[in-house]
Amino acid sequence: MRITISRRAHFNAAHRLHNPNFSDEKNEAIFGKCNNANYHGHNYELEVRISGEINPETGYLLDLKELKDIIHDHIEEKFDHKNLNLDIEEFKDILPSTENLCILIHKILTSQLDKKYHISVKLWETARNAVEYPAIN
Amino acid sequence: MRITISRRAHFNAAHRLHNPNFSDEKNEAIFGKCNNANYHGHNYELEVRISGEINPETGYLLDLKELKDIIHDHIEEKFDHKNLNLDIEEFKDILPSTENLCILIHKILTSQLDKKYHISVKLWETARNAVEYPAIN
Amino acid sequence: MRITISRRAHFNAAHRLHNPNFSDEKNEAIFGKCNNANYHGHNYELEVRISGEINPETGYLLDLKELKDIIHDHIEEKFDHKNLNLDIEEFKDILPSTENLCILIHKILTSQLDKKYHISVKLWETARNAVEYPAIN
Amino acid sequence: MRITISRRAHFNAAHRLHNPNFSDEKNEAIFGKCNNANYHGHNYELEVRISGEINPETGYLLDLKELKDIIHDHIEEKFDHKNLNLDIEEFKDILPSTENLCILIHKILTSQLDKKYHISVKLWETARNAVEYPAIN
Amino acid sequence: MRITISRRAHFNAAHRLHNPNFSDEKNEAIFGKCNNANYHGHNYELEVRISGEINPETGYLLDLKELKDIIHDHIEEKFDHKNLNLDIEEFKDILPSTENLCILIHKILTSQLDKKYHISVKLWETARNAVEYPAIN
Amino acid sequence: MRITISRRAHFNAAHRLHNPNFSDEKNEAIFGKCNNANYHGHNYELEVRISGEINPETGYLLDLKELKDIIHDHIEEKFDHKNLNLDIEEFKDILPSTENLCILIHKILTSQLDKKYHISVKLWETARNAVEYPAIN
Numbered sequence: 123m124r125i126t127i128s129r130r131a132h133f134n135a136a137h138r139l140h141n142p143n144f145s146d147e148k149n150e151a152i153f154g155k156c157n158n159a160n161y162h163g164h165n166y167e168l169e170v171r172i173s174g175e176i177n178p179e180t181g182y183l184l185d186l187k188e189l190k191d192i193i194h195d196h197i198e199e200k201f202d203h204k205n206l207n208l209d210i211e212e213f214k215d216i217l218p219s220t221e222n223l224c225i226l227i228h229k230i231l232t233s234q235l236d237k238k239y240h241i242s243v244k245l246w247e248t249a250r251n252a253v254e255y256p257a258i259n
Numbered sequence: 260m261r262i263t264i265s266r267r268a269h270f271n272a273a274h275r276l277h278n279p280n281f282s283d284e285k286n287e288a289i290f291g292k293c294n295n296a297n298y299h300g301h302n303y304e305l306e307v308r309i310s311g312e313i314n315p316e317t318g319y320l321l322d323l324k325e326l327k328d329i330i331h332d333h334i335e336e337k338f339d340h341k342n343l344n345l346d347i348e349e350f351k352d353i354l355p356s357t358e359n360l361c362i363l364i365h366k367i368l369t370s371q372l373d374k375k376y377h378i379s380v381k382l383w384e385t386a387r388n389a390v391e392y393p394a395i396n
Numbered sequence: 397m398r399i400t401i402s403r404r405a406h407f408n409a410a411h412r413l414h415n416p417n418f419s420d421e422k423n424e425a426i427f428g429k430c431n432n433a434n435y436h437g438h439n440y441e442l443e444v445r446i447s448g449e450i451n452p453e454t455g456y457l458l459d460l461k462e463l464k465d466i467i468h469d470h471i472e473e474k475f476d477h478k479n480l481n482l483d484i485e486e487f488k489d490i491l492p493s494t495e496n497l498c499i500l501i502h503k504i505l506t507s508q509l510d511k512k513y514h515i516s517v518k519l520w521e522t523a524r525n526a527v528e529y530p531a532i533n
Numbered sequence: 534m535r536i537t538i539s540r541r542a543h544f545n546a547a548h549r550l551h552n553p554n555f556s557d558e559k560n561e562a563i564f565g566k567c568n569n570a571n572y573h574g575h576n577y578e579l580e581v582r583i584s585g586e587i588n589p590e591t592g593y594l595l596d597l598k599e600l601k602d603i604i605h606d607h608i609e610e611k612f613d614h615k616n617l618n619l620d621i622e623e624f625k626d627i628l629p630s631t632e633n634l635c636i637l638i639h640k641i642l643t644s645q646l647d648k649k650y651h652i653s654v655k656l657w658e659t660a661r662n663a664v665e666y667p668a669i670n
Numbered sequence: 671m672r673i674t675i676s677r678r679a680h681f682n683a684a685h686r687l688h689n690p691n692f693s694d695e696k697n698e699a700i701f702g703k704c705n706n707a708n709y710h711g712h713n714y715e716l717e718v719r720i721s722g723e724i725n726p727e728t729g730y731l732l733d734l735k736e737l738k739d740i741i742h743d744h745i746e747e748k749f750d751h752k753n754l755n756l757d758i759e760e761f762k763d764i765l766p767s768t769e770n771l772c773i774l775i776h777k778i779l780t781s782q783l784d785k786k787y788h789i790s791v792k793l794w795e796t797a798r799n800a801v802e803y804p805a806i807n
Numbered sequence: 808m809r810i811t812i813s814r815r816a817h818f819n820a821a822h823r824l825h826n827p828n829f830s831d832e833k834n835e836a837i838f839g840k841c842n843n844a845n846y847h848g849h850n851y852e853l854e855v856r857i858s859g860e861i862n863p864e865t866g867y868l869l870d871l872k873e874l875k876d877i878i879h880d881h882i883e884e885k886f887d888h889k890n891l892n893l894d895i896e897e898f899k900d901i902l903p904s905t906e907n908l909c910i911l912i913h914k915i916l917t918s919q920l921d922k923k924y925h926i927s928v929k930l931w932e933t934a935r936n937a938v939e940y941p942a943i944n
Contacts, residue, residue: 127389180354426728447944527731616709
């Protein structure tokens with residue numbers, strides 16, 4: 123019985139989109155208000171989905187408390203109330219766009235969960251904008 | 260023209276997670292607060308998605324009133340304001356986890372709808388926890 | 397500067413509405429499906445609002461972490477994953493309706509917070525039904 | 534790095550479901566209240582999802598401002614505060630059901646976006662009813 | 671024990687804002703897109719709040735099933751899938767703005783409920799726009 | 808006919824809570840993660856409510872387009888994608904807590920709207936935390 127479970131979490135962070143290889147004019151043209159040198163921020167809303175087989179003894183795919191703890195320890199503790207550009211090692215050389223943040227969260231969760239699970243991540247930057255990885259099609 | 264329609268519904272129920280083959284200690288360790296002998300409960304939120312071809316005469320895949328009535332008669336009437344462990348025949352021998360409840364709802368809807376439709380079910384136990392069947396990947 | 401802050405929380409519980417002074421027929425007539433002898437349950441959603449003066453040194457009315465902890469320790473720990481009829485002492489003699497639960501939560505919070513604050517509580521039993529105490533007018 | 538981004542938008546419109554090839558009785562039987570000759574209306578909520586490769590220089594799949602503008606100019610301006618039956622050329626000969634409206638929106642967006650992207654559209658007619666095109670399976 | 675209960679409901683309707691005493695230019699200037707001669711529509715979301723004393727025998731202010739039925743019979747049946755300008759007698763001479771619709775709903779509910787209750791109505795025309803009557807201050 | 812209308816808006820901003828009169832230890836003890844020197848951020852959600860008399864000629868308390876424009880020009884343009892500590896003059900000497908931000912928004916709107924209206928503001932910093940000014944009681 124292959125099934126998918128999902129768990130939601132959230133965290134708040136500051137960031138700025140700025141490519142040091144671009145001129146100031148190009149950064150402003152491409153990133154607009156997201157280029158503000160003093161940073162801005164978001165309440166990120168996260169949905170993690172895990173697919174696999176149900177354990178008939180527990181009726182669970184995976185204990186949601188275990189998934190909740192992994193998300194808390196490795197995602198919320200890492201990103202909550204942080205500045206993505208300055209406080210997160212992985213964004214020293216890549217842009218902290220929602221796309222790249224979604225892929226980074228997927229990478230972290232993949233390293234923490236058993237390889238038998240298929241993992242997908244949806245990350246909302248605002249109530250209207252979101253990113254999913256892997257792509258849905 | 261293959262398309263997917265979805266319909267949301269909800270119901271409230273009590274349940275308890277307890278495997279009679281486990282010791283009390285193991286039940287407590289695995290199910291935690293969900294093992295409370297006096298039951299606890301949830302507002303279950305349901306999204307049913309049906310895929311198939313549009314009928315050009317009506318512009319409908321399926322009349323949503325018909326789907327609404329099937330969900331009302333076979334899901335809401337069966338589960339709403341019930342104790343899943345004590346009132347639902349199908350949970351006499353299997354655990355009423357959200358995973359198993361989602362699969363049972365899928366089975367009931369499959370028996371009520373034309374075989375030409377592809378059916379999937381997403382069931383939220385809380386605003387943060389959900390299950391989908393069949394698995395999304 | 398008098399202001400109001402609000403904090404949301406939630407918990408899941410089972411309950412049953414049944415007045416032992418009524419006949420079975422009268423209980424069924426008045427409480428309907430809520431009278432199910434095996435209990436049913438809800439995801440209760442709570443909004444606590446506190447009014448008072450801002451502290452100019454912190455910009456806070458009250459540290460929200462402190463309010464979050466009070467709600468966690470005295471409301472969530474007490475009611476979450478419980479059976480309101482069987483597990484909660486205060487409902488031994490009064491009906492665990494949403495109205496009475498809302499008043500009980502208000503009473504507990506009043507005993508935990510400084511008397512200088514004005515407290516109000518809104519409690520949703522479902523997405524469509526809620527209770528507020530004190531009354532809004 | 535293939536990824537999916539999504540953007541939400543909304544618009545309000547009136548419509549009526551009526552097939553001129555049906556008798557009045559058949560229209561009433563099939564479309565019920567949706568057949569009201571004086572029209573009724575909805576707040577349509579739209580989620581557009583675009584899949585493709587991330588641009589490493591910007592961290593973007595596609596600039597969301599660009600997507601926001603395309604949705605504004607070609608969807609919101611076209612449908613918002615309109616009567617789908619009377620004001621929209623494409624519904625002169627086909628029924629303005631949510632299914633057909635979802636397919637029309639998909640067709641318009643496909644004509645406005647680069648062919649390298651995969652586009653999918655989910656359209657809510659009410660908080661409980663939605664349509665997705667292409668079908669999810 | 672004075673308390674407030676609330677109940678949510680919704681309905682879909684078409685309308686148009688047009689004052690026959692104004693010129694076409696003035697109607698267009700004041701009402702903009704809402705003046706479209708072919709109508710547009712909304713999913714109206716309604717919250718009804720009733721204040722009064724709890725009945726100690728039932729733990730209820732008022733049976734929510736009774737309130738649900740009154741809202742269904744006198745509000746949803748009257749307005750759902752209707753054209754407010756053409757189908758609703760009360761809007762023959764007054765503008766079907768959200769403000770006037772909110773006051774009309776309040777008047778209807780007042781006529782259906784016991785005079786001992788205090789009634790207030792909040793009506794959302796969209797997720798962002800709402801009206802409350804009586805005024806909150 | 809005195810009535811209340813409300814309008815929702817949102818903006819994203821970075822901030823940091825830090826009182827220069829406190830020691831680093833006291834700032835850390837009082838503001839915790841909100842004291843991060845590199846800032847963090849939020850999606851602020853705003854509800855503005857205006858009370859007054861309906862204009863019988865338009866059925867409006869106030870044209871919502873006008874209110875939408877005032878909120879856009881004086882609130883969204885001022886705060887969206889900004890750093891509250893560094894970019895906002897009014898927070899040079901006071902802490903950019905949600906409480907103080909709510910009061911500042913109320914002050915700005917009061918200066919832009921006719922004195923005959925009563926204005927109140929509710930500002931959510933997260934889905935669970937909000938502030939209202941003036942106090943509700």
